[in-house]
Amino acid sequence: MRRVLLLASLFVALGSQAITPTEYLLAKAWPFDAAAKVNDIGRGVAVVFSPDLSVPGNCRFYQSLGFACYEETDWDVVLGGIRTYNILYPERAIRTVVLETHGTNGNGLKLQESYEPEADRSYISVGALQERLEPDGVRYIIISACNSRRLLRPAIYNKLDPFNGDKLFLPATLGIINASPSFDPSRSRIVVATPSASHIESTLAASVRELSPTARRALTVSARALSIEPPRDFAVSELFMQMMLRSSSLQLVTGESVDDLSRDMAPEATGEALLRAFIKRINQLAWRDFAPKKKQAKAPVVARHGGGGGRVAAASH
Numbered sequence: 001m002r003r004v005l006l007l008a009s010l011f012v013a014l015g016s017q018a019i020t021p022t023e024y025l026l027a028k029a030w031p032f033d034a035a036a037k038v039n040d041i042g043r044g045v046a047v048v049f050s051p052d053l054s055v056p057g058n059c060r061f062y063q064s065l066g067f068a069c070y071e072e073t074d075w076d077v078v079l080g081g082i083r084t085y086n087i088l089y090p091e092r093a094i095r096t097v098v099l100e101t102h103g104t105n106g107n108g109l110k111l112q113e114s115y116e117p118e119a120d121r122s123y124i125s126v127g128a129l130q131e132r133l134e135p136d137g138v139r140y141i142i143i144s145a146c147n148s149r150r151l152l153r154p155a156i157y158n159k160l161d162p163f164n165g166d167k168l169f170l171p172a173t174l175g176i177i178n179a180s181p182s183f184d185p186s187r188s189r190i191v192v193a194t195p196s197a198s199h200i201e202s203t204l205a206a207s208v209r210e211l212s213p214t215a216r217r218a219l220t221v222s223a224r225a226l227s228i229e230p231p232r233d234f235a236v237s238e239l240f241m242q243m244m245l246r247s248s249s250l251q252l253v254t255g256e257s258v259d260d261l262s263r264d265m266a267p268e269a270t271g272e273a274l275l276r277a278f279i280k281r282i283n284q285l286a287w288r289d290f291a292p293k294k295k296q297a298k299a300p301v302v303a304r305h306g307g308g309g310g311r312v313a314a315a316s317h
Contacts, residue, residue, distance in 0.1 A: 022252045025193055026243060029096045029140035037289050038215075038282070039222035042067030046085070046094040047240070048078055050101045050111045054235050055205050061234035064222040065282075068094050073111045073120035074174045083136045096140040097133065100203065100237050103143070104168045105261055106150020108160045108176070115170065123172050126151050127158035127179035130188040141192045142252070144239040149198035152257035158183055195239060196251035199264040203237040204271050210279055215286035238266060241274040245281060 019027075026032075030045055046068035049058060059069035068085050070078045086093045102110035104123070112121035129141055143151065155161070158179040162172065179185075195201075208216055208231050220230040242250035 022250055025252055038218040038286050040066045043092055045096045046082060047098045047100060051113050053100060053203050055233045057231055058235050060228050061231035063226055064219040064231055073113050075122045075124040075177050079132050086136050093137050097138055098142045101145050103145030103147045103151055105166050106147035107164045107166050107169050117171055120174055121170055121172060122174035123160055124177040125158055125160050125179055126192055127183055127185050128177045130185055130190045131179045131183045134188055134190050139190055141190055143194045144201050144237045146200045147198045147262055148194040149258045191254055193252045193254050196253045198258050199262045201237055202271050203235050204275050205235050207233050212283040214290050215283045218286035218290045238271050238274055241278040245277055
Protein backbone atom coordinates (compact mmCIF):
# COMPACT_ATOMS: atom_id res chain seq x y z
CA MET A 1 0.00 0.00 0.00
CA ARG A 2 1.38 3.39 -0.94
CA ARG A 3 2.37 5.67 1.87
CA VAL A 4 -0.10 8.53 2.20
CA LEU A 5 0.97 11.74 3.93
CA LEU A 6 -2.02 13.51 5.46
CA LEU A 7 -1.74 16.62 5.80
CA ALA A 8 -17.23 34.24 -8.46
CA SER A 9 -19.55 31.94 -9.95
CA LEU A 10 -18.91 33.87 -13.18
CA PHE A 11 -18.53 32.12 -16.52
CA VAL A 12 -16.18 33.70 -19.01
CA ALA A 13 -16.76 33.01 -22.67
CA LEU A 14 -13.88 32.16 -24.94
CA GLY A 15 -15.33 32.26 -28.41
CA SER A 16 -18.33 29.97 -28.34
CA GLN A 17 -17.05 27.85 -25.43
CA ALA A 18 -17.70 28.87 -21.83
CA ILE A 19 -15.10 27.96 -19.23
CA THR A 20 -15.51 27.57 -15.49
CA PRO A 21 -14.09 30.00 -12.93
CA THR A 22 -11.51 27.35 -11.99
CA GLU A 23 -10.35 26.97 -15.58
CA TYR A 24 -10.11 30.73 -15.94
CA LEU A 25 -8.10 31.02 -12.70
CA LEU A 26 -5.66 28.29 -13.75
CA ALA A 27 -5.28 29.84 -17.18
CA LYS A 28 -4.04 32.99 -15.41
CA ALA A 29 -2.10 31.43 -12.53
CA TRP A 30 -0.53 28.48 -14.37
CA PRO A 31 -0.99 28.98 -18.13
CA PHE A 32 -1.07 25.79 -20.15
CA ASP A 33 1.64 25.69 -22.79
CA ALA A 34 1.17 22.80 -25.18
CA ALA A 35 4.69 23.28 -26.52
CA ALA A 36 6.42 23.41 -23.11
CA LYS A 37 9.29 21.00 -22.66
CA VAL A 38 9.54 18.79 -19.58
CA ASN A 39 11.95 21.18 -17.87
CA ASP A 40 9.60 24.10 -18.52
CA ILE A 41 6.32 22.72 -17.16
CA GLY A 42 6.57 24.74 -13.96
CA ARG A 43 7.86 28.03 -15.32
CA GLY A 44 6.62 30.89 -13.15
CA VAL A 45 5.32 28.60 -10.39
CA ALA A 46 6.87 27.90 -6.98
CA VAL A 47 5.95 24.99 -4.71
CA VAL A 48 6.44 25.29 -0.96
CA PHE A 49 6.58 22.11 1.14
CA SER A 50 6.52 21.57 4.86
CA PRO A 51 9.43 19.12 5.38
CA ASP A 52 7.27 16.56 7.17
CA LEU A 53 4.93 16.42 4.15
CA SER A 54 7.81 15.74 1.81
CA VAL A 55 10.34 13.02 0.96
CA PRO A 56 14.16 13.18 0.67
CA GLY A 57 15.21 15.03 -2.47
CA ASN A 58 11.64 16.04 -3.26
CA CYS A 59 12.54 19.50 -4.54
CA ARG A 60 14.87 17.96 -7.14
CA PHE A 61 11.82 16.41 -8.81
CA TYR A 62 10.00 19.74 -9.05
CA GLN A 63 13.10 21.67 -10.09
CA SER A 64 13.68 19.15 -12.90
CA LEU A 65 10.17 19.99 -14.13
CA GLY A 66 10.93 23.71 -14.13
CA PHE A 67 9.33 24.72 -10.82
CA ALA A 68 10.98 26.75 -8.12
CA CYS A 69 10.77 24.65 -4.95
CA TYR A 70 11.19 25.32 -1.25
CA GLU A 71 11.21 22.82 1.61
CA GLU A 72 11.79 24.76 4.80
CA THR A 73 10.60 25.13 8.37
CA ASP A 74 11.10 28.90 8.49
CA TRP A 75 8.69 31.12 6.54
CA ASP A 76 11.26 33.92 6.52
CA VAL A 77 13.64 31.66 4.59
CA VAL A 78 10.91 30.80 2.06
CA LEU A 79 9.93 34.42 1.52
CA GLY A 80 13.55 35.46 1.17
CA GLY A 81 14.13 32.63 -1.29
CA ILE A 82 11.27 33.72 -3.53
CA ARG A 83 12.48 37.32 -3.52
CA THR A 84 16.03 36.25 -4.41
CA TYR A 85 14.78 33.93 -7.17
CA ASN A 86 12.78 36.69 -8.83
CA ILE A 87 15.77 39.02 -8.72
CA LEU A 88 18.18 36.47 -10.18
CA TYR A 89 15.85 34.91 -12.75
CA PRO A 90 13.50 37.61 -14.07
CA GLU A 91 12.85 35.56 -17.21
CA ARG A 92 11.41 32.81 -14.99
CA ALA A 93 9.97 35.04 -12.28
CA ILE A 94 7.58 33.38 -9.83
CA ARG A 95 4.03 34.66 -10.26
CA THR A 96 2.20 31.78 -8.57
CA VAL A 97 2.97 30.07 -5.27
CA VAL A 98 1.42 26.69 -4.44
CA LEU A 99 1.48 25.92 -0.72
CA GLU A 100 1.89 22.25 0.20
CA THR A 101 1.84 23.00 3.91
CA HIS A 102 -0.17 22.36 7.05
CA GLY A 103 -3.35 24.35 7.61
CA THR A 104 -3.39 23.54 11.35
CA ASN A 105 -7.13 22.87 11.17
CA GLY A 106 -7.50 26.26 9.53
CA ASN A 107 -5.69 28.17 12.29
CA GLY A 108 -2.49 29.07 10.44
CA LEU A 109 -0.19 28.03 7.62
CA LYS A 110 2.46 25.90 9.28
CA LEU A 111 5.89 24.63 8.26
CA GLN A 112 7.53 22.09 10.55
CA GLU A 113 10.17 19.40 10.74
CA SER A 114 7.94 17.06 12.76
CA TYR A 115 5.20 16.98 15.38
CA GLU A 116 7.69 17.00 18.25
CA PRO A 117 6.94 20.09 20.38
CA GLU A 118 10.55 21.32 20.19
CA ALA A 119 10.92 20.76 16.43
CA ASP A 120 11.67 23.66 14.08
CA ARG A 121 8.32 25.24 13.26
CA SER A 122 6.86 28.53 12.03
CA TYR A 123 3.47 29.98 11.11
CA ILE A 124 2.22 32.72 8.82
CA SER A 125 -1.14 34.36 8.16
CA VAL A 126 -2.60 34.63 4.68
CA GLY A 127 -2.54 38.40 4.90
CA ALA A 128 1.15 38.37 5.78
CA LEU A 129 1.85 36.25 2.71
CA GLN A 130 0.08 38.75 0.49
CA GLU A 131 1.87 41.68 2.09
CA ARG A 132 5.32 40.11 1.81
CA LEU A 133 5.01 38.51 -1.64
CA GLU A 134 3.23 41.26 -3.60
CA PRO A 135 6.28 43.55 -3.91
CA ASP A 136 8.22 40.60 -5.37
CA GLY A 137 5.80 40.15 -8.25
CA VAL A 138 3.72 37.22 -7.00
CA ARG A 139 0.12 37.46 -8.12
CA TYR A 140 -1.48 34.12 -7.14
CA ILE A 141 -1.37 31.95 -4.03
CA ILE A 142 -3.01 28.53 -4.20
CA ILE A 143 -3.37 26.80 -0.84
CA SER A 144 -3.20 23.02 -0.60
CA ALA A 145 -3.62 22.61 3.15
CA CYS A 146 -6.13 21.02 5.47
CA ASN A 147 -9.23 23.16 6.04
CA SER A 148 -7.72 25.87 3.87
CA ARG A 149 -10.88 27.98 3.64
CA ARG A 150 -10.85 28.42 7.44
CA LEU A 151 -7.53 30.23 6.99
CA LEU A 152 -9.46 33.04 5.30
CA ARG A 153 -11.62 33.86 8.32
CA PRO A 154 -11.52 37.62 8.94
CA ALA A 155 -10.54 37.15 12.60
CA ILE A 156 -7.22 35.48 11.71
CA TYR A 157 -6.68 36.61 8.11
CA ASN A 158 -4.01 39.16 9.06
CA LYS A 159 -3.08 38.11 12.57
CA LEU A 160 -3.12 34.53 13.84
CA ASP A 161 -4.41 33.61 17.28
CA PRO A 162 -1.63 31.67 19.03
CA PHE A 163 -4.01 30.78 21.87
CA ASN A 164 -6.69 29.16 19.73
CA GLY A 165 -6.62 25.94 21.77
CA ASP A 166 -6.11 23.62 18.78
CA LYS A 167 -3.86 20.69 19.68
CA LEU A 168 -2.17 20.93 16.26
CA PHE A 169 -1.06 24.51 16.94
CA LEU A 170 2.29 23.46 18.40
CA PRO A 171 4.96 25.84 19.76
CA ALA A 172 6.16 28.33 17.14
CA THR A 173 9.84 27.65 17.75
CA LEU A 174 10.80 29.78 14.71
CA GLY A 175 8.11 32.39 15.18
CA ILE A 176 4.80 33.63 13.76
CA ILE A 177 4.58 36.10 10.89
CA ASN A 178 1.54 38.37 10.84
CA ALA A 179 0.61 41.21 8.52
CA SER A 180 1.36 44.73 9.66
CA PRO A 181 -1.51 46.56 11.43
CA SER A 182 -1.99 48.87 8.44
CA PHE A 183 -2.24 46.10 5.80
CA ASP A 184 -5.54 46.04 3.91
CA PRO A 185 -5.97 42.72 2.03
CA SER A 186 -8.78 44.16 -0.09
CA ARG A 187 -6.20 46.36 -1.81
CA SER A 188 -3.78 43.52 -2.55
CA ARG A 189 -3.25 42.47 -6.16
CA ILE A 190 -2.57 38.89 -5.06
CA VAL A 191 -5.42 36.43 -5.63
CA VAL A 192 -5.70 33.71 -2.97
CA ALA A 193 -7.39 30.49 -4.07
CA THR A 194 -8.43 27.39 -2.13
CA PRO A 195 -10.42 24.25 -2.94
CA SER A 196 -14.14 24.95 -2.86
CA ALA A 197 -14.65 22.28 -0.19
CA SER A 198 -12.63 22.80 2.96
CA HIS A 199 -11.35 19.33 3.86
CA ILE A 200 -8.29 17.27 4.78
CA GLU A 201 -5.77 17.34 1.95
CA SER A 202 -3.71 14.26 1.07
CA THR A 203 -0.23 13.97 -0.36
CA LEU A 204 1.09 10.79 -1.94
CA ALA A 205 4.70 9.63 -1.99
CA ALA A 206 5.92 7.90 -5.13
CA SER A 207 9.14 6.75 -6.78
CA VAL A 208 10.59 8.15 -9.98
CA ARG A 209 11.02 4.49 -10.99
CA GLU A 210 7.27 4.46 -11.63
CA LEU A 211 7.84 6.79 -14.57
CA SER A 212 8.72 5.51 -18.02
CA PRO A 213 12.42 5.13 -18.99
CA THR A 214 11.98 8.09 -21.34
CA ALA A 215 10.55 10.27 -18.56
CA ARG A 216 13.35 9.26 -16.21
CA ARG A 217 15.86 10.22 -18.87
CA ALA A 218 14.15 13.58 -19.36
CA LEU A 219 14.32 14.31 -15.62
CA THR A 220 17.97 13.24 -15.49
CA VAL A 221 18.91 15.52 -18.37
CA SER A 222 17.05 18.43 -16.77
CA ALA A 223 18.57 17.81 -13.33
CA ARG A 224 22.12 17.65 -14.67
CA ALA A 225 21.58 20.88 -16.58
CA LEU A 226 20.76 22.45 -13.19
CA SER A 227 23.80 20.77 -11.58
CA ILE A 228 21.63 18.80 -9.16
CA GLU A 229 21.29 15.08 -8.53
CA PRO A 230 18.49 13.42 -10.52
CA PRO A 231 15.39 12.88 -8.35
CA ARG A 232 14.56 9.46 -6.94
CA ASP A 233 11.29 10.05 -5.10
CA PHE A 234 8.63 12.72 -4.96
CA ALA A 235 5.61 13.77 -2.94
CA VAL A 236 2.60 15.26 -4.70
CA SER A 237 -0.76 16.40 -3.37
CA GLU A 238 -4.10 15.53 -4.89
CA LEU A 239 -4.74 19.23 -5.48
CA PHE A 240 -1.45 19.67 -7.33
CA MET A 241 -2.18 16.66 -9.54
CA GLN A 242 -5.64 17.98 -10.33
CA MET A 243 -4.15 21.30 -11.39
CA MET A 244 -1.47 19.66 -13.51
CA LEU A 245 -4.08 17.48 -15.21
CA ARG A 246 -6.61 20.31 -15.51
CA SER A 247 -9.06 17.89 -13.90
CA SER A 248 -12.76 18.62 -14.37
CA SER A 249 -13.28 17.59 -10.72
CA LEU A 250 -11.16 20.48 -9.45
CA GLN A 251 -13.05 23.46 -8.08
CA LEU A 252 -11.17 26.47 -6.78
CA VAL A 253 -12.67 29.51 -5.12
CA THR A 254 -11.30 32.89 -4.11
CA GLY A 255 -12.07 35.16 -1.19
CA GLU A 256 -14.54 32.85 0.56
CA SER A 257 -14.04 31.63 4.11
CA VAL A 258 -15.85 29.03 6.21
CA ASP A 259 -16.10 28.60 9.95
CA ASP A 260 -16.83 24.90 10.28
CA LEU A 261 -14.00 22.42 10.76
CA SER A 262 -14.14 19.55 8.28
CA ARG A 263 -12.87 15.97 8.72
CA ASP A 264 -13.78 14.98 5.17
CA MET A 265 -11.10 13.26 3.13
CA ALA A 266 -11.10 11.80 -0.37
CA PRO A 267 -10.99 7.99 -0.64
CA GLU A 268 -7.53 6.50 -1.10
CA ALA A 269 -8.57 5.23 -4.53
CA THR A 270 -9.05 8.80 -5.69
CA GLY A 271 -5.45 9.66 -4.95
CA GLU A 272 -4.18 6.50 -6.62
CA ALA A 273 -6.16 7.24 -9.77
CA LEU A 274 -4.85 10.80 -9.86
CA LEU A 275 -1.29 9.59 -9.42
CA ARG A 276 -1.60 7.15 -12.32
CA ALA A 277 -2.92 9.94 -14.54
CA PHE A 278 -0.21 12.32 -13.30
CA ILE A 279 2.53 9.82 -14.14
CA LYS A 280 0.97 9.14 -17.52
CA ARG A 281 0.93 12.86 -18.28
CA ILE A 282 4.63 13.28 -17.49
CA ASN A 283 5.41 10.20 -19.56
CA GLN A 284 3.54 11.69 -22.51
CA LEU A 285 5.37 15.01 -22.29
CA ALA A 286 8.72 13.27 -22.00
CA TRP A 287 8.00 11.02 -24.98
CA ARG A 288 7.30 14.03 -27.15
CA ASP A 289 10.73 15.51 -26.42
CA PHE A 290 12.89 12.48 -25.60
CA ALA A 291 11.48 9.58 -27.59
CA PRO A 292 14.27 7.31 -28.86
CA LYS A 293 15.01 8.08 -32.47
CA LYS A 294 14.43 5.25 -34.89
CA LYS A 295 17.60 3.97 -36.41
CA GLN A 296 17.65 4.13 -40.17
CA ALA A 297 18.73 0.95 -41.86
CA LYS A 298 21.98 1.29 -43.74
CA ALA A 299 21.58 1.05 -47.48
CA PRO A 300 23.29 -2.02 -48.94
CA VAL A 301 26.39 -1.46 -50.99
CA VAL A 302 26.31 -2.94 -54.48
CA ALA A 303 29.45 -3.41 -56.54
CA ARG A 304 29.10 -2.84 -60.24
CA HIS A 305 31.78 -4.04 -62.60
CA GLY A 306 32.28 -2.88 -66.12
CA GLY A 307 34.66 -1.38 -68.62
CA GLY A 308 38.22 -1.27 -67.60
CA GLY A 309 37.60 -0.67 -63.88
CA GLY A 310 35.19 -0.92 -60.96
CA ARG A 311 32.97 1.71 -59.27
CA VAL A 312 31.08 1.31 -55.98
CA ALA A 313 27.56 2.74 -55.95
CA ALA A 314 24.92 2.80 -53.19
CA ALA A 315 21.60 1.28 -54.03
CA SER A 316 18.59 2.79 -52.33
CA HIS A 317 15.31 0.99 -51.75
